[in-house]
Amino acid sequence: MPMSRKPGAKSSTATAVHETLAAVLQVRDGELQVLLWERAREPEAGAWALPGGVLDAAETLEESIRRHLAAKVDVRELSHLEQLRTLSEPDRHPGGRVLATAYLGLVPAGIDPALPEDTAWHPVDELPRTAFDHGAVALAGRERLRAKLSYTNLGFALAPPTFTISELRSLYRAALGHAVSATNLQRVLPRRRLLVETGERRGPGRTGGRPAALFRFRTQDLEVTDQFAVLRPPGRAFAGGGG
Amino acid sequence: MPMSRKPGAKSSTATAVHETLAAVLQVRDGELQVLLWERAREPEAGAWALPGGVLDAAETLEESIRRHLAAKVDVRELSHLEQLRTLSEPDRHPGGRVLATAYLGLVPAGIDPALPEDTAWHPVDELPRTAFDHGAVALAGRERLRAKLSYTNLGFALAPPTFTISELRSLYRAALGHAVSATNLQRVLPRRRLLVETGERRGPGRTGGRPAALFRFRTQDLEVTDQFAVLRPPGRAFAGGGG
DNA sequence: GCAAAAGTGTTGTGTCTACACCCATGT
DNA sequence: ACATGGGTGTAGACACAACACTTTTGC
Numbered sequence: 001m002p003m004s005r006k007p008g009a010k011s012s013t014a015t016a017v018h019e020t021l022a023a024v025l026q027v028r029d030g031e032l033q034v035l036l037w038e039r040a041r042e043p044e045a046g047a048w049a050l051p052g053g054v055l056d057a058a059e060t061l062e063e064s065i066r067r068h069l070a071a072k073v074d075v076r077e078l079s080h081l082e083q084l085r086t087l088s089e090p091d092r093h094p095g096g097r098v099l100a101t102a103y104l105g106l107v108p109a110g111i112d113p114a115l116p117e118d119t120a121w122h123p124v125d126e127l128p129r130t131a132f133d134h135g136a137v138a139l140a141g142r143e144r145l146r147a148k149l150s151y152t153n154l155g156f157a158l159a160p161p162t163f164t165i166s167e168l169r170s171l172y173r174a175a176l177g178h179a180v181s182a183t184n185l186q187r188v189l190p191r192r193r194l195l196v197e198t199g200e201r202r203g204p205g206r207t208g209g210r211p212a213a214l215f216r217f218r219t220q221d222l223e224v225t226d227q228f229a230v231l232r233p234p235g236r237a238f239a240g241g242g243g
Numbered sequence: 244m245p246m247s248r249k250p251g252a253k254s255s256t257a258t259a260v261h262e263t264l265a266a267v268l269q270v271r272d273g274e275l276q277v278l279l280w281e282r283a284r285e286p287e288a289g290a291w292a293l294p295g296g297v298l299d300a301a302e303t304l305e306e307s308i309r310r311h312l313a314a315k316v317d318v319r320e321l322s323h324l325e326q327l328r329t330l331s332e333p334d335r336h337p338g339g340r341v342l343a344t345a346y347l348g349l350v351p352a353g354i355d356p357a358l359p360e361d362t363a364w365h366p367v368d369e370l371p372r373t374a375f376d377h378g379a380v381a382l383a384g385r386e387r388l389r390a391k392l393s394y395t396n397l398g399f400a401l402a403p404p405t406f407t408i409s410e411l412r413s414l415y416r417a418a419l420g421h422a423v424s425a426t427n428l429q430r431v432l433p434r435r436r437l438l439v440e441t442g443e444r445r446g447p448g449r450t451g452g453r454p455a456a457l458f459r460f461r462t463q464d465l466e467v468t469d470q471f472a473v474l475r476p477p478g479r480a481f482a483g484g485g486g
Numbered sequence: 487g488c489a490a491a492a493g494t495g496t497t498g499t500g501t502c503t504a505c506a507c508c509c510a511t512g513t
Numbered sequence: 514a515c516a517t518g519g520g521t522g523t524a525g526a527c528a529c530a531a532c533a534c535t536t537t538t539g540c
Contacts, residue, residue, distance in 0.1 A: 016261060016300070018261065055331075057259070057333070057340065058333050059333070060332055060333065061342075062331075083328050083329065085326050085328075086304060086326065088298075088304040088305075088344075089303060097300065101329050101331075151394075164492085165493085166491080166492080181530075181531080183493080183494085183530085183532085184529070186492090186493070187494095187528090187529080188529075203538085204491070204492090204537080204538050204539070205539085206539070206540090207489080207490055207491080207540085208489065208490050208491070208537085208538050208539030208540065209489090209490045209492065209537075209538055209539075210490085210491055210493075210536060210537035210538055211491090211492080211538070212493090213492085213493085407519085424503075424504080425520090426504080426521085427502070427503065429519095429521090430501095430502080430521095431501085431502075446511085447510080447512070447517080447518070447519090448512085448517090449513090450511095450513085450516075450517055450518080451510085451511050451512035451513070451516065451517050451518075452511060452512080452519065453510040453518060453519040454518095455518080455519055455520090456519080456520085488540085489538105489539085489540085490537100490539085491536100491539105492535100492536075492537080493534100493536075493537095494534080494535070495532105495534075495535090496531100496532090496533085496534095497530105497531090497533105498530090498531085499529085499530085499531105500527105500528095500529090500530105501528085502527085502528105503524105503525085503526080503527100504523100504525085504526105505524095506521100506522085506523085506524105507520105507521080507523100508519105508520080508522090509518105509519075509521090510517100510518090510519080510520100511517085511518085511519100512515105512516085513514105513515090
């Protein structure tokens with residue numbers, strides 16, 4: 001078992017730097033976008049990188065990524081944060097071995113955090129030249145989000161506190177990358193107890209139209225809402241068609 | 244960005260040892276079991292630990308866990324290996340900080356690998372006293388397996404090359420922890436193109452009974468088979484009830 | 487009245503569960 | 514014939530998609 005290793009001891013289990021990275025995603029202008037900063041120095045000068053940095057001695061990985069993100073955005077605006085995976089290709093970083101634990105972070109729509117000079121949002125579907133393996137991490141974050149939107153209530157992390165079905169539909173469309181029917185969204189999400197009607201309505205725009213009901217997510221805690229019809233325990237209600 | 248850090252430089256980003264761990268699961272005697280070894284030395288002498296060890300300088304995490312597992316089982320018998328998550332609680336290991344990347348490994352039923360003296364299989368539902376946070380990792384492996392059994396073809400990793408529906412049912416029951424109907428398994432899995440009939444049959448036992456058809460999994464590569472009915476793109480076939 | 491936007495009624499389809507029933511074998 | 518275990522027929526429940534239609538607003 002590893003433990004009393006002298007720092008700097010020259011051995012094959014050399015000291016590897018460990019960093020944290022985050023693909024912070026938000027729906028902006030109808031597109032799913034990721035927060036990137038432009039590297040000024042070599043290596044990879046001019047390429048865009050995910051926010052992150054080195055793990056400190058006394059912090060957990062999650063504390064670390066929150067600390068580094070604080071330099072780019074207001075961390076209180078993060079509605080969700082989860083670990084994606086740890087990257088370990090020995091040559092993923094020139095100039096020395098760097099292990100990296102990647103996170104997925106989400107920011108609700110409608111927030112526009114102040115950003116440093118070198119930092120900007122980019123559509124995940126049109127990434128600029130990215131540094132190291134950061135492009136792949138951004139795409140992995142998008143895929144994790146897409147999967148969880150379908151079988152959990154993770155939508156709460158993309159949506160503002162209250163919203164109309166129309167607005168929610170456009171968030172889902174941006175995140176999933178395909179059209180979503182407002183009709184069916186309105187039936188499915190309340191049936192699954194994801195959405196609750198607030199009772200309020202939003203007045204129509206200048207062009208008219210019926211006022212839209214305002215909804216909110218029932219909870220801001222991640223829950224699995226689609227229990228996979230097949231292979232469920234026998235004898236349950238809701239035994240019908242797959243969910 | 245981390246890179247040109249002198250090994251042994253005294254700083255708050257001290258050198259942390261990185262290890263890999265694996266929850267290797269197999270259905271044995273109708274129960275889901277996990278491979279553990281009994282620690283002879285402190286810390287945690289007498290407690291049971293997951294196999295694993297320190298990450299070497301030039302290897303990836305997956306290479307590392309395969310190398311360490313080779314000391315316990317024949318790695319060729321592993322039908323599946325995937326990363327679970329990286330543990331980073333600063334005090335998860337007494338005597339020094341140890342980051343650990345945990346893997347889930349699976350071994351098909353029917354194989355009984357030779358094991359070292361200190362190593363044994365234990366039912367995941369009745370774990371002995373476990374070392375460090377290894378018990379939680381074993382349970383996390385079980386949960387990952389259960390989820391993926393329901394929406395992927397991961398069953399291939401639990402099953403022998405060919406099997407009857409009955410045998411497969413008992414594997415699923417052990418892994419999922421609840422009864423599974425053979426009738427429905429026989430309809431659902433072929434419909435989802437997970438199973439293929441081999442054409443062969445297995446003779447009945449001494450007590451009689453109709454000979455059972457032998458099946459195999461169509462592929463040994465992980466595939467997502469349940470595409471989550473809701474929020475699928477519009478206009479597709481199979482648009483009906485949820486998958 | 488007309489256009490615009492929101493929301494509902496309704497029908498059709500596919501999946502899954504459950505249970506009864508039939509089939510093939512050993513004794 | 515009977516027991517045992519494998520496999521199928523069939524009916525019911527339910528979720529979902531699609532589309533037509535109604536409701537509520539602004540002009």
